[in-house]
Amino acid sequence: MSIGSTTLATYTRCYDSSRNCNGTLLVSSTNTVRYTVSVTWDWDRRTISSGSISQTTTGDQMYQCRVADHPSSNEIRIRNVTIKVPYTAPSSLTVINKTATIITVSWTPLDSSDADGYVVNVANDTDTVRTVQVEGSSNNITTLNGLSPLTTYIITVRVYQQLVGPASTTISVFTHCQQNGILI
Incomplete structure (x- = not known):
């Protein structure tokens, strides 16, 4: 099993269902890339019923699945899947307007080929992170709304894109006080 040209795990001399066939897991010695491979094999049907691969790097990721009925087989199925992940973070996150309960922010959009939309995360000391999804690369x-004074x-x-890219620079915004209809 491999991602790009990096072999994650190899399974050799595995010809019957009575053997575990764990194979050998190969991990980068620099620990800059981490892989997790989990596969369940249905021996009666000879198919993979579930599996996942995760990677901690940013940028588009290509995953390749290669299946053969035995190691020297000419009957091989190969499928490549590319997951789009943005390389860069949005820039120039700025407050446009704020009141006691509302903050409006903007940022410099990325090129339309690098973005399907944006995710804005908002947190304070007492709340969990709230997430707002903004669809469209130019939005x-x-x-x-619904913030506390x-x-x-x-x-x-x-x-x-298909996954979330790196975060922008963080900004800190203090909401106004509202008393008798007057913002302070």
Whole structure:
């Protein structure tokens, strides 16, 4: 099993269902890339019923699955799957407007070929992270509603394609106080 030209696991001399056939897992010695491989084999049907591969790098990832009925077989099925992951983070995250309960932010959009949309994460000291999805590569502004007055919010934005890319620089925004209809 491999990703690109990197072999993750090899399975050799595995000809019957009574053997475990764990193979050998090969991991980069620099630990810059981590792989997890989990496969379940149905011996009666000779098919893989489930499996997953995850990788901790950014940028598009190509996964290759190669299946043969035995090691020297000419009957081989190969499928390549490319998962699109943005390389860069959105830049220039800026506050456009704020009130006691609303913050509007914008950022510099990425090229349309690098983005299907954006994910904005909003957090404060007491809340869990709230996520707002903004669809479309050119939609680079969003309004965050239902916030608390006199509260500091930490905001980041990430671009997504099939998976989410790296986070922008974080900004910290303090909401206004509202008393008798007057913003302070």
